[in-house]
Amino acid sequence: MASPTVAELQQTIEKLREELKNEKQKIEEIKGTTKRTRITQMSSEVVDSNPYSRLMALKRMGIVDDYEKIRDFSIAVVGVGGVGSVTAEMLTRCGIGKLLLFDYDKVELANMNRLFYQPHQAGLSKVEAAEKTLREINPDVEFEVYNYNITTMDNFNHFMDRIRLGGKVKDTPVDLVLSCVDNFEARMAINTACNELGQSWFESGVSENAVSGHIQFVIPGDTSCFACAPPLVVATQTDEKTLKREGVCAASLPTTMAVVAGFLVQNVLKYLLHFGQVSYYLGYNALQDFFPTMRMKPNPHCDDTHCLRQQRLFQEREAAKPKQEFTEETEEEVVHDENEWKIELVSETTEDEAKAAEGDKPQLTEGVTVAYTKPAAQAEDSTDFVNATEMSIDDLMSQMKQL
Amino acid sequence: MVDEATKLSLAKIPLLKTKAGPRDGELWISRLKEEYQALIKYVQNNKEADNDWFRLESNKEGTRWFGKCWYIHELLKYEFDVEFDIPVTYPTTSPEIALPELDGKTAKMYRGGKICLTDHFKPLWARNVPKFGIAHAMALGLGPWLAVEIPDLIQRGVVTHQEKKDSGAAS
Ligand SMILES: [Zn+2]
Numbered sequence: 001m002a003s004p005t006v007a008e009l010q011q012t013i014e015k016l017r018e019e020l021k022n023e024k025q026k027i028e029e030i031k032g033t034t035k036r037t038r039i040t041q042m043s044s045e046v047v048d049s050n051p052y053s054r055l056m057a058l059k060r061m062g063i064v065d066d067y068e069k070i071r072d073f074s075i076a077v078v079g080v081g082g083v084g085s086v087t088a089e090m091l092t093r094c095g096i097g098k099l100l101l102f103d104y105d106k107v108e109l110a111n112m113n114r115l116f117y118q119p120h121q122a123g124l125s126k127v128e129a130a131e132k133t134l135r136e137i138n139p140d141v142e143f144e145v146y147n148y149n150i151t152t153m154d155n156f157n158h159f160m161d162r163i164r165l166g167g168k169v170k171d172t173p174v175d176l177v178l179s180c181v182d183n184f185e186a187r188m189a190i191n192t193a194c195n196e197l198g199q200s201w202f203e204s205g206v207s208e209n210a211v212s213g214h215i216q217f218v219i220p221g222d223t224s225c226f227a228c229a230p231p232l233v234v235a236t237q238t239d240e241k242t243l244k245r246e247g248v249c250a251a252s253l254p255t256t257m258a259v260v261a262g263f264l265v266q267n268v269l270k271y272l273l274h275f276g277q278v279s280y281y282l283g284y285n286a287l288q289d290f291f292p293t294m295r296m297k298p299n300p301h302c303d304d305t306h307c308l309r310q311q312r313l314f315q316e317r318e319a320a321k322p323k324q325e326f327t328e329e330t331e332e333e334v335v336h337d338e339n340e341w342k343i344e345l346v347s348e349t350t351e352d353e354a355k356a357a358e359g360d361k362p363q364l365t366e367g368v369t370v371a372y373t374k375p376a377a378q379a380e381d382s383t384d385f386v387n388a389t390e391m392s393i394d395d396l397m398s399q400m401k402q403l
Numbered sequence: 404m405v406d407e408a409t410k411l412s413l414a415k416i417p418l419l420k421t422k423a424g425p426r427d428g429e430l431w432i433s434r435l436k437e438e439y440q441a442l443i444k445y446v447q448n449n450k451e452a453d454n455d456w457f458r459l460e461s462n463k464e465g466t467r468w469f470g471k472c473w474y475i476h477e478l479l480k481y482e483f484d485v486e487f488d489i490p491v492t493y494p495t496t497s498p499e500i501a502l503p504e505l506d507g508k509t510a511k512m513y514r515g516g517k518i519c520l521t522d523h524f525k526p527l528w529a530r531n532v533p534k535f536g537i538a539h540a541m542a543l544g545l546g547p548w549l550a551v552e553i554p555d556l557i558q559r560g561v562v563t564h565q566e567k568k569d570s571g572a573a574s
Contacts, residue, residue, distance in 0.1 A: 105514055151490040153425050153466045183513075184525065185499060188492040227495070230529060249511060249519035303495065303532075372526030385534075386417040386440040393432065393465075396439035401460060403446050 038139050042068045042095065051138070052095055064273045071140070073175045073272050074098035074168040078150060078190055080126045081105065082257035083204055083264070084180030085116035090265040091141075092134045097168040098142040099134070101127045102159065104149040114254050142168070151189040160193045176268060177201035180261075182250075184231065191226035194218065195306035198313070204264045206257055208250040211286040212236050213260040214368075215267060215279065220307065221314030223280050224296035227304040229362040231371040234283040234292065256286055283368050294365035406547070412452070413542050416445045422533035424493040425466045434494075435465040438536045445538040456549075457485065457541060465489065468498070468537065472545060474553045479564045481553060485545070497528045498537060500545050508561045511552055518548045 004012075036051065044056035058064040073096055077088050080103045088099055103126045107117045121129040127145035134141065144166060150159040166174045177199055179190045187203060194201045198220050206213040212234040218225050263282055270276045280295040298311050362370070391399070419437040423430035442459060449455045459470035466489045473482040483505065487498045499517045506516035513519060524544055528535055535543075556562040 108514075149488075151492065151496075152488045153464070153491060156426070156491040183499075185490045185492060185496040188496050189490065192492055230526075249513055372529060374530050384418045385420055386437045386444075389436060389440060391436070393435055393439070393463075396436060396443065397460065397463075400439055400443055400446075400458075403443065403450075403458065 035136075036139060042071065055094060064275050067273065069273060070095050070269075071097045072168050074100065074142075074166055075268070076100040076102065076163055076166060076174045076177045078102045078177065078179050079181035079186065080130045081111070081180065081182060082114040082252055082254070083206060083261045084178070085114075085126070085130055086258055086261035087178060087180055087204075087264055088130055088134060089116060089137070090261065091268070092138045094265075094269065095138065096141055098144070098166070098174075100144040100146070100162055100166050100174060101130055102146045102148070102150055103127050104147060114252060114257055149186075150193075151185050156189060156193070159189075160197065163193060163199055164197055173197070173199060175272065178264060178268065179203045180264075182206075187226055191218070192304065192306070195220050195225055195227075195304050195310055198310055202264055202268065204260055206252065206260055207234070207236075209236075210251040210253040210256050213256055213263075213284045213286075214282065215260065215264045216281045217267065217271070217278060221298065221310030221312070224298050224362065225302060225304060225307045225310075227307060228296070228299035228302045229370060230373065232281070232283075232362075232364070233369050233371050234285050235367055235369050236285050236287045253286075256284070259284055259286075281365075281368070285367060290367055292365045292367040294368065296362050296364075299362070409542060409547060412445075412448065412454075412546075413539065415448050416538045416542060417441050418531075418534040419494075419536045420533070422494060424491060424495075425464065425489050426491055431465070434533075434536075435461075438465065438538075441536050441538040442541075445542065456546070459485065459537070459541075472502075472541075472549065474549045476554055476557055481557070481562060481564060494533045494536065497524070497535075497540050497544070500540060505556070505562070509552055509556060511548070518545060520544050521547070 039052070042052045042056060043050055044053060044059065046053045046057075056067055059067050075091060075096060075098070077084050077091075077099060080088055080101050084101075084103070088101060091099060105126050107121045107124050107126055107129050109119060109122050111117055112119060116133070117126070117129060125147040127147050131143050131145045135143065144162065146155075146159075146162070148155040148158075150156060162174075163177055164173050165171045168175075177190060177194060179187055179201060181187055181190070182205075187205075190201060190203075193199070200217070200219045203216040203218060203226055204214070214232065214234055216226075216232075217223060263279075263284065267278050267282070271278045279293050281293060283290075283292040285291070298307060300308075300311065302308055302311075364370070389396075417440065419434065419441060421430055421434040421437060423434040425431050427434075446455065446458070456474070457470060457472035459468050461468045467486075468489070469484070469486040471482055472485045473480050475481075483502045485500060485502060487500045489498055490496055499513075501516040502512075502518065503516040506512060506514070511519045527543065528540070531539070553562065557564075
C-alpha cells in the first residue's frame with residue numbers, strides 16, 4: 001500500500017484537532033454546570049441548589065439552635081488516613097469554617113480498601129489529594145495543609161504554632177484538634193502539644209485487628225489525658241494468644257473506620273453546636289456490637305508535667321466558680337453499661353505483674369482494659385546504670401565511630 | 404516472648420538515668436551522653452561475643468540517627484541502611500527504627516520502612532521508661548526483627564546477596 005501523502009496527513013491532523021476541541025469543550029461545560037460556587041450566607045431555603053438546606057433543617061426541628069455557627073469553627077485533623085479523611089469529608093460537608101490537615105504519607109493503592117481516596121490519586125501526598133477533593137465538595141471551607149511528620153523536632157514547634165494560631169479568626173487557637181493517627185508516637189505528640197497549650201482534643205483509633213475502635217475527649221486538666229494511663233483497649237473476646245499477626249502489621253476495614261469517624265464527628269458537632277451529650281470515652285466492639293462509655297478523671301500522678309499543671313489550673317477554675325448555680329452533678333466516673341464481659345488483661349501481662357502495677361490504675365468500665373500495666377517503681381541496683389562521664393558528646397561520638 | 408539470647412545481651416546493656424527528650428535542652432545533652440555510653444558498651448559486648456551486627460551515628464543534636472546493620476545467613480553477609488528520628492516524646496515513646504531499602508518488600512513494615520514491632524515490645528518499653536535507650540531498642544526491636552524477617556526475605560528471593568558495596572564511592 002502506498003504511504004499517505006502530506007496532504008492526507010494534514011487532513012487527518014485537522015480532523016483530530018477538531019475532535020479534541022469538541023471534547024475539551026464538553027469537559028468545560030460539565031465543569032461549569034457542576035462546579036459549586038461559594039455561598040456567603042447559609043440559607044435554610046429548601047431548594048435543590050442549596051447544599052445546606054438539610055443541615056439548616058436541624059434548627060427547624062429543634063435539634064440545633066444556631067447551625068450557622070459551624071462556620072466560625074476551625075478544626076485541626078491530624079492524620080488523614082482511613083479515619084481522618086472521612087472525618088475531614090464529614091466536616092467539610094457540614095460546612096465547617098476551617099480545616100487544618102496534617103499527614104506525611106502518600107496515597108497508595110494499598111489504601112483502596114478504605115473510603116475517600118481514589119486510585120488516580122496514588123502517589124499524591126494525602127493532604128494535597130484531600131484538599132483538592134474537599135474544596136470541590138465545599139469551596140466555602142478554608143484549608144491549611146501540612147505534609148510533614150509532627151513527631152520530629154523540626155515540625156513539632158510549627159505544629160504547636162498552628163494549633164495556637166490556626167483559628168478561624170487570625171491568630172486565635174483552633175477550636176479542636178482531632179487525632180486520627182495510627183501510632184502511639186503521634187498520639188503522644190498530640191497529647192504533649194495539647195497539654196502544653198491547654199487545647200481540648202479528641203483521640204480516635206481503630207485496633208490493629210480492625211474489629212474494635214474508640215474515641216476519647218480530652219479536656220486538659222478536666223479529663224484523663226493520653227499519658228494518664230496506658231493505652232486503653234476495647235476487649236473483643238478474641239483470644240489474644242491465637243490472634244497472631246501472621247506476616248502482617250495491621251489489618252483494616254472501611255466499616256470500622258467509618259463507624260469511628262462517624263462517632264468522632266458526631267461528638268465534635270454536639271460539642272461545638274451544643275446539642276445532646278458529648279461522650280468522653282466511647283468504645284466500639286465490632287464483634288459483639290457493644291459500645292462501652294465512661295468518663296475518666298486525670299491521673300494526679302501523670303507523667304506529663306503539663307497535664308499536672310492543667311489539673312491545678314482546672315481545680316482553680318472550678319474553685320472560683322460561683323457555688324450555688326446548680327447542685328453539682330455527681331461526676332459519674334464510670335458508667336456501667338450492662339454487659340457480661342469481664343475485664344481481662346492482655347496475655348502478655350501476668351497476674352503477678354498486674355498486682356505489682358502502680359496504685360493509680362484507671363477505673364474503667366467493663367469491656368475496656370489497659371493495653372499493659374506498669375510495675376511500681378522499685379529501687380534499682382545502681383551498678384546496672386551508665387556511669388557518670390567526663391567525656392563530651394564529641395568524644396563519645398568519635399569513640400563510637402572508631403569501634 | 405523475648406528469647407534467652409536477647410535477654411542475656413539486653414541485661415548487659417547499661418541502663419539510662421535521665422528522662423529527657425530533644426526538647427529538654429541541657430537535660431537532653433545528658434541523656435544523649437548516656438545513649439552513646441550505652442551504645443558503645445553494647446557494640447563492644449557484641450564484638451566480644453562475636454556477634455557484631457550494627458553501627459549507628461547521629462547528627463550533632465542527636466535527633467537523627469543513621470548507620471548500617473547486617474545479618475549473616477549461610478555464611479553470607481546481608482547489609483542494610485538503618486535510620487530513625489528521635490520523636491519529641493522520647494523516651495516515653497521509643498524510636499521508630501526504619502530500614503528504608505526494604506520498604507514495600509515485606510508486610511512486617513509500616514510505611515517508610517519502619518519495622519513492625521512485636522506485641523510485647525511496647526509494654527516492655529513502657530515499663531522501662533526512662534531506663535531503656537536506643538541500644539535497648541536495637542537489641543529488643545531490630546535484632547529479633549532481622550532474625551525472623553531476613554531469612555524469610557532471602558528465601559522468597561526478595562533480598563539477594565550483593566558483593567560488598569563500593570565504600571569508596573560514598574563520602
Ligand atoms: Zn495526664
